[in-house]
Amino acid sequence: MTTLFQIKYPIIQAGMVWCSGWRLASAVSNAGGLGVIGAGSMYPEVLKEHIQKCKQATAHPFAVNVPLLYPNVGEIMQIIVEEGVKIVFTSAGNPASWTGFLKEKGIIVVHVIANTKFALKAEACGVDAIVAEGFEAGGHNGREETTTLCLIPMVVKAVTIPVIAAGGVGSGAAMLAAFALGAEAVQIGSAFAIADESSAHPNFKSEILAAREGDTKLRMKKLVPVRLLKNSFAEAVAQAEAEGADAEKLQQLLGRARAKLGMFEGNMEEGELEIGQVSAMLKEIKPAAEILQSIWQEFLTEKERINRLDFRLI
Amino acid sequence: MTTLFQIKYPIIQAGMVWCSGWRLASAVSNAGGLGVIGAGSMYPEVLKEHIQKCKQATAHPFAVNVPLLYPNVGEIMQIIVEEGVKIVFTSAGNPASWTGFLKEKGIIVVHVIANTKFALKAEACGVDAIVAEGFEAGGHNGREETTTLCLIPMVVKAVTIPVIAAGGVGSGAAMLAAFALGAEAVQIGSAFAIADESSAHPNFKSEILAAREGDTKLRMKKLVPVRLLKNSFAEAVAQAEAEGADAEKLQQLLGRARAKLGMFEGNMEEGELEIGQVSAMLKEIKPAAEILQSIWQEFLTEKERINRLDFRLI
Numbered sequence: 001m002t003t004l005f006q007i008k009y010p011i012i013q014a015g016m017v018w019c020s021g022w023r024l025a026s027a028v029s030n031a032g033g034l035g036v037i038g039a040g041s042m043y044p045e046v047l048k049e050h051i052q053k054c055k056q057a058t059a060h061p062f063a064v065n066v067p068l069l070y071p072n073v074g075e076i077m078q079i080i081v082e083e084g085v086k087i088v089f090t091s092a093g094n095p096a097s098w099t100g101f102l103k104e105k106g107i108i109v110v111h112v113i114a115n116t117k118f119a120l121k122a123e124a125c126g127v128d129a130i131v132a133e134g135f136e137a138g139g140h141n142g143r144e145e146t147t148t149l150c151l152i153p154m155v156v157k158a159v160t161i162p163v164i165a166a167g168g169v170g171s172g173a174a175m176l177a178a179f180a181l182g183a184e185a186v187q188i189g190s191a192f193a194i195a196d197e198s199s200a201h202p203n204f205k206s207e208i209l210a211a212r213e214g215d216t217k218l219r220m221k222k223l224v225p226v227r228l229l230k231n232s233f234a235e236a237v238a239q240a241e242a243e244g245a246d247a248e249k250l251q252q253l254l255g256r257a258r259a260k261l262g263m264f265e266g267n268m269e270e271g272e273l274e275i276g277q278v279s280a281m282l283k284e285i286k287p288a289a290e291i292l293q294s295i296w297q298e299f300l301t302e303k304e305r306i307n308r309l310d311f312r313l314i
Numbered sequence: 315m316t317t318l319f320q321i322k323y324p325i326i327q328a329g330m331v332w333c334s335g336w337r338l339a340s341a342v343s344n345a346g347g348l349g350v351i352g353a354g355s356m357y358p359e360v361l362k363e364h365i366q367k368c369k370q371a372t373a374h375p376f377a378v379n380v381p382l383l384y385p386n387v388g389e390i391m392q393i394i395v396e397e398g399v400k401i402v403f404t405s406a407g408n409p410a411s412w413t414g415f416l417k418e419k420g421i422i423v424v425h426v427i428a429n430t431k432f433a434l435k436a437e438a439c440g441v442d443a444i445v446a447e448g449f450e451a452g453g454h455n456g457r458e459e460t461t462t463l464c465l466i467p468m469v470v471k472a473v474t475i476p477v478i479a480a481g482g483v484g485s486g487a488a489m490l491a492a493f494a495l496g497a498e499a500v501q502i503g504s505a506f507a508i509a510d511e512s513s514a515h516p517n518f519k520s521e522i523l524a525a526r527e528g529d530t531k532l533r534m535k536k537l538v539p540v541r542l543l544k545n546s547f548a549e550a551v552a553q554a555e556a557e558g559a560d561a562e563k564l565q566q567l568l569g570r571a572r573a574k575l576g577m578f579e580g581n582m583e584e585g586e587l588e589i590g591q592v593s594a595m596l597k598e599i600k601p602a603a604e605i606l607q608s609i610w611q612e613f614l615t616e617k618e619r620i621n622r623l624d625f626r627l628i
Contacts, residue, residue: 002625009625010625115527115528116527117527134461134463135449135450135461136449136460136461136463136464143528144527144528145528145531145532145591146450146527146528146591146594147448147449147450147461147462147463147482147591148461148463149448149450149461149462149463149481149482149483149488149491150450150482150488150591150592150594150595151527153485153487153488153595154527154594154595167463168461168463168464169463171467173467173494173495173496174463174464174467174494174495176494176620177463177490177491177492177494177495178491179494179620179623180487180490180491180493180494180616180620181487181488181491182487213429213430213431213458213460213465213468214429214457214458214459214460217459218459222556242536242558243558244556244557244558244559245558277459277460277461277464278464280460280464280468281464281467281468302494303620303623306490306493306494306617306620306621307620307621309493309617311316311323311324
């Protein structure tokens with residue numbers, strides 16, 4: 001993966017709405033990982049500005065994540081081509097729709113999936129690699145609820161292209177576990193969402209640090225499943241779901257722009273707070289480069305520990 | 315763990331209702347792992363017979379798993395002491411209730427938990443080791459929904475006693491991942507539920523082999539969360555839950571003896587079928603010894619592969 005992306009470490013920062021603009025992406029790329037701008041929360045003109053600033057801020061490769069079901073995808077893809085972006089991660093949609101277009105322009109394409117069926121489909125569409133994302137991941141999530149531990153070996157077995165593990169990877173130990181399962185790189189969201197360079201609101205970063213086990217739950221399963229951090233809004237959703245609310249009711253409850261309200265504007269009660277289960281392990285806001293190095297060093301240390309494991313069979 | 319239990323391989327077969335009687339437990343112990351009789355589905359007299367037959371069938375250590383919330387726990391503990399069982403796994407209840415009693419008799423005690431709070435509590439009660447079980451596990455499950463990948467590092471960090479990883483471990487690769495996360499042994503359920511020696515009904519074993527991604531879901535969250543394989547009963551539960559059924563309604567739907575009806579008597583429509591997410595990976599019914607060896611050999615092979623991983627930093 002490091003050869004494909006021309007990066008130093010097989011660590012990819014997840015494209016996240018309201019967290020990963022040019023500051024975070026360029027910081028991760030400058031630190032030797034792959035920074036990813038999350039286009040999901042950006043109007044086309046805003047994305048263009050982020051790409052231009054990212055190019056100025058780093059000479060290293062970076063990528064753009066494009067949720068395919070969002071409006072303006074055509075316009076976004078045009079900007080990506082015009083601005084010379086070399087790597088695109090597509091998610092939340094059909095890989096058949098844009099993979100051909102991007103590959104024709106010489107762009108490396110990675111597609112995000114949560115089951116082997118879509119992994120095979122993405123491979124057939126000609127993508128260069130796959131992100132396989134498990135149940136523990138923050139934000140939007142697969143309906144199968146398959147965890148990273150179960151998903152990665154199945155996807156690795158199903159496809160011949162490289163697999164990047166996502167969901168639950170917030171430490172070097174978890175990164176090593178992903179490699180043990182056959183992944184060739186990891187995509188890390190939550191741990192980078194609290195980086196200094198993340199555009200998440202300081203209130204949201206504080207809430208992530210305060211999160212404990214069980215504080216995130218997969219909600220909105222009748223719409224699109226999404227992992228939310230506990231707050232007034234998430235509790236209202238949980239209550240409505242427990243009472244049998246249908247998709248329409250949930251959509252009403254969700255309304256518009258709640259992710260922005262919470263993650264970007266800092267309303268911790270009424271905003272939608274998307275974060276993964278690893279939030280329960282995160283304890284400190286640091287520069288992205290330090291986060292990356294601490295994960296990498298722990299990965300190497302744990303790899304050495306595993307190398308030395310010796311079983312005296314009795 | 316192998317020293318503590320006096321076994322050859324750090325592989326423990328999970329005590330499972332209706333699957334793990336003396337045949338499976340003795341087969342696993344004879345193969346060098348730790349076999350566990352699941353007392354949860356046994357009347358005291360039945361358990362006594364299973365322990366006696368297990369002692370005849372193997373000279374190696376085996377254990378009994380006792381769900382502490384079940385009736386007759388006192389009687390069961392008395393039988394365990396009288397029959398000289400050397401290792402007890404306690405689950406589904408307060409470790410304070412029986413750990414002292416068992417330790418006084420010189421019995422090794424392991425407690426099953428799904429969060430760090432209970433891990434710390436079990437440690438304080440004096441247990442010898444902990445099984446930390448993630449969301450992907452079959453059967454009864456924690457309310458936090460923390461996956462094995464997220465749970466193990468947190469528990470390992472919280473306690474000083476050894477941690478056994480459970481949930482999602484059905485292959486040597488997953489076993490290595492568990493070790494990467496800091497576990498010192500694994501507890502494997504689903505992969506042994508389909509062993510030749512498992513007392514699961516052949517119909518149930520066939521359904522496990524046929525299971526695909528997304529076919530198990532955590533249900534009954536308003537009672538005690540339990541991971542169920544898709545069938546008419548599970549669909550009825552899903553439907554009731556989607557419509558907002560309360561605990562009482564769910565209890566009515568569940569009725570009595572549904573796990574026996576499905577897992578032991580083979581009613582694939584109306585029975586309760588408890589199995590983990592790894593069921594989607596299982597393809598073959600084999601003797602327990604072959605299952606154990608294939609997991610162990612894959613563990614060693616994957617460990618070698620990880621040892622050889624070399625990152626050319628560019």
